[in-house]
Each structure stands twice: as C-alpha cells, then as structure tokens.
Amino acid sequence: MAHPHRFGLGLRKPHYADFLEAAAPVPVDFVEVISENFMVPGGRPRDILRRVRERHPVALHGVSMSVGSADGVDRDYLQRLRALVDAVEPLFVSDHLCWTRFGDFQSHDLLPLPYTEEALRTVCDNVDAAQTALGRTMLIENPSSYLAFDRADMTEWAFLDALCARTGCELLLDVNNIFVSATNHGFDAHAYLAGIPAARVRQIHLAGHSRGETLLIDTHDKPVPDPVWALYAEALARVGPVATMIERDDAIPPLAELLAELDHARAIAALRVAA
Amino acid sequence: MRLAALQADFGRWLRAECPDAATRLGGGAGLDVYLNNYRSQLVAALQSSFPQLQRWLGETAFLAAAARHVEASPPSAWTLDAYGEDFPATIAALYPDDPECAELARIEWALAAAFTTPDLAPLSAESLGEVQWETARFAFMPTLAMLPVTSNAAALWQSLVDGTVPPAVQRLPAPGAVLLWRDGFNPSFRTIEQAEATAILQLEAGMQFGALCTALADAHGEAGSAAIVGGWLGAWLRDGLLAALR
Numbered sequence: 001m002a003h004p005h006r007f008g009l010g011l012r013k014p015h016y017a018d019f020l021e022a023a024a025p026v027p028v029d030f031v032e033v034i035s036e037n038f039m040v041p042g043g044r045p046r047d048i049l050r051r052v053r054e055r056h057p058v059a060l061h062g063v064s065m066s067v068g069s070a071d072g073v074d075r076d077y078l079q080r081l082r083a084l085v086d087a088v089e090p091l092f093v094s095d096h097l098c099w100t101r102f103g104d105f106q107s108h109d110l111l112p113l114p115y116t117e118e119a120l121r122t123v124c125d126n127v128d129a130a131q132t133a134l135g136r137t138m139l140i141e142n143p144s145s146y147l148a149f150d151r152a153d154m155t156e157w158a159f160l161d162a163l164c165a166r167t168g169c170e171l172l173l174d175v176n177n178i179f180v181s182a183t184n185h186g187f188d189a190h191a192y193l194a195g196i197p198a199a200r201v202r203q204i205h206l207a208g209h210s211r212g213e214t215l216l217i218d219t220h221d222k223p224v225p226d227p228v229w230a231l232y233a234e235a236l237a238r239v240g241p242v243a244t245m246i247e248r249d250d251a252i253p254p255l256a257e258l259l260a261e262l263d264h265a266r267a268i269a270a271l272r273v274a275a
Numbered sequence: 276m277r278l279a280a281l282q283a284d285f286g287r288w289l290r291a292e293c294p295d296a297a298t299r300l301g302g303g304a305g306l307d308v309y310l311n312n313y314r315s316q317l318v319a320a321l322q323s324s325f326p327q328l329q330r331w332l333g334e335t336a337f338l339a340a341a342a343r344h345v346e347a348s349p350p351s352a353w354t355l356d357a358y359g360e361d362f363p364a365t366i367a368a369l370y371p372d373d374p375e376c377a378e379l380a381r382i383e384w385a386l387a388a389a390f391t392t393p394d395l396a397p398l399s400a401e402s403l404g405e406v407q408w409e410t411a412r413f414a415f416m417p418t419l420a421m422l423p424v425t426s427n428a429a430a431l432w433q434s435l436v437d438g439t440v441p442p443a444v445q446r447l448p449a450p451g452a453v454l455l456w457r458d459g460f461n462p463s464f465r466t467i468e469q470a471e472a473t474a475i476l477q478l479e480a481g482m483q484f485g486a487l488c489t490a491l492a493d494a495h496g497e498a499g500s501a502a503i504v505g506g507w508l509g510a511w512l513r514d515g516l517l518a519a520l521r
Binding site: 039043044045047070074076080099102113119146147148149212215 | 392460
C-alpha cells in the first residue's frame, strides 16, 4: 500500500513560539516530539503538546524504550508511554534499535547491539511486548554506531528485515545514521538500502553529523550534508513516498533555515515522483 | 559472549572505565566515543537542571562537582530529567561548611520538579463557606513541596535568577522552610517559619483544624492563635496550596 509523502520537523524549544503563536500554522505536514519530554503528569510541557496537536499531526519519537535490553522492557515506562499515546493519538510511535538500560543502570545513550540470533530474539520479544502494551505498531529506527562486534551473525539491514518479519513492526530509516555507520564500519550504504524491507519504511530522518578523530559522530548539529541528500534520493527511489523530517538537536538555527532544508527534501521527492 | 554479559560489561565500561570490560568488548576508539557521550550527557543534564547553582559555585567548581556526581551516582531513572535528584546530596558532601550551596541546589531541583506536576484544581475560598472549622481536616496539594532551610538560600536563588548582586550569605535566626508549588504553569516559592511548617505537617498528618488552633493558643492565647492561623490559611488559599477538605 502506498503511503503519502509528508514533510515534518522535530519540535524543539527555540521554536515553540513559531509553532504555537504564529497566526498561520508552520507549513509542515507533521511534527515529531521526543516522547520522554512529555511523559510527565502535567504542567507546561503537556499544555504545549496539546496546543501543538491542535495544529499538527504529531509523531512520538522515544529514546529510552531500550528494545535491546537483555532483561526486557520496562513495564512502567510502557504504561507511561501508553498514556501519552492515548492522549496524543500520534501519527507514529518510534524508538531505536539499541539498548539504553540494563538492570538498574540507565545509560541514556543509544548503545549498540551485536547483530546475533540471540539479540534478534531479545529485540523481537521486547518489540512484541511494546506493541502489545501500546496497542499499535511501532517504528524502529536504525542507530548510528561507533562500535561493531566481531561476533555478529548478520548485517544490520538483515537484522531489521528479520525484526520486521517476525514482529510486524515498521521502520524509521535514518539516512544520516546509515551514512555515519557505513563510514565508521566500512560497509556499503547502497547495499544497506537494497537490503532493508522497503515496504516497511514509514518515516525517514535527515540530519547532519560531525567528524571526530577517527569516526563520524551523529551530532545532529549541522545541516544535512550533500552525501546524505544523495542517499536520501536513493532511499526514496527504493521506498517510494514516505514521511520525511529534518532532525536537529543542537546548534538549532532559526525555523526558517530548517524549513528551507525541508523544502530541499520536498524538491528531491518531487524529482523522484517525476522520474 | 551472551547479550546480558555484553551489556553488563558495557555498563562497567561506562560507569568505571573498567579495562577488562573494554578488552572483552573488543576495545577501540568507539568505546571512547560512547564513554564521552555518556559522561558529557550527564554533565549537560546537571547544567540544565541547576543553572543558578552553577552561577553560584562558578563553572569550574560546578563541573568538578558534576564529575564527582557522575562517577559516584550512575543514573537509574527512565528519564534523563530525573538525573539531578541526588545532586544536592553530592553538593552537601562537597560543601559541608556552606549549607546554602546544598539548600540552593534543593530549591532549584524542587522548582524544576514542580514544573511538571499534575494539573489539579486547588480548594477555593468560596468552598469553605459551610465548613465546620473545629473538626475540619485539610489536604494539601500533592504537588506542594517543603524544604527545611538554615540559610537565606531562597533569596540567593532569586537574586541569581534576577541577575542582581546576591545578598551576603546568612544563617537564619532559627531553622525555617521553603514552600514550593506550581502557580499556573510557573513554579513558585516562599520562605516560612518553623511554626507554619510544623502546622502544615500536622494538618497533613490528619490533625483537626480546631486542635491546631488549641495547640497554638497555649503559647499565643486564643486571639493570638486565631490571628496566626487565619493568616496562614489566607496565604494557603491565595497560593492554591490546599487541595480539599477531608
């Protein structure tokens, strides 16, 4: 089934006034928020989300579900997220292919998984539990990573393909993360795009990165670079119309700059449709 | 290596830079990236939660305290926003002779916590028209926080927010408390004396309003106690601190 092209932005504090107080709604098809920032009992954050939701469809993007935890997902976390889902009726609910928690330790970072059969079973069990608790299909995002484990049984894209097949989950494809991880680990980004289950991709993230001493770092503090735009065009050719958004988390520019980047995504998508 | 063992090792690396764990994980520059991300994110969370404390201590001292806290107190809550909860205790241990530092940190944390408390309607003055005062029991808003203080930390916090020259650090003549709550969407606070703090704790514990007045009358006389309690009650209603009659 074909999905519509949609173009959105992540909601960040410097842009609250643009989204809430301008006479005309910001020209986006959806807004993505970080779920955890709004999984609170009340106060201004929930009021802001309610008002944004009155103007735009909202996607919930999480960073702490930890679907890769060997000791399972946190039921209390899922209950909090379910309450937010029920209140927002989001376009998508997503989190990352990673782990952030083990036992009582919360790293609050997106830590890498070994792509083994054991890890696949763990992630499938956790995604099943999450989808049951949330009463809906989740989108799982490919992470940037800085460490690859020697003992992997499969590639990241084969892991995602199997995850989708076993759990029915869908994908949030972060094109910048593919570029960063491909560069860091020396795999072929084109093979990655060819290997993912294209029909399961519902959303795309576009972002920038930084160059560390030996590795690319997924910093989300720069405009989308040309190689990522090129990979985006290639991804669109593979997955077809899809919801696309610019993800900027640091060095956040005026909203107009991000809207201009989003227009660039629209132009690339229009060219793909024409082709 | 099984997944659980790998994740336990990764935790040892992040928490304690354990070299054996790093070896088992395969080593390499990537582990340093994750270690740097982990530490810098926690320090940034503390900076975000305690901006006035950072102004008060100065950046160098604050970052040293933050590094100490990151090393001693790994995060365990589901949200990064909760990471600073124990930071005032770290500050208290680092500055035992300067209680205003930890009190400033506690006030700053409680105000941030009040920011996202549940949206509840307080008891209105109009609803007290038919109340039987002698036997009335009050419930305070569950979002009300009360912190013991021995210094003028609340005044220091306010001057830091306002960008004015902070007053000299002072010990209060007697220990008091700071009440903190959410007024609309904005956290609010005021300093109270120990007698009012005690009264709030007694009422919270179920004491009847009449019994509170009687207890105060022993020290202040009937008219005096009525004036004192009436003043407190008016302020609690004005600030929206009462939740219900129970």
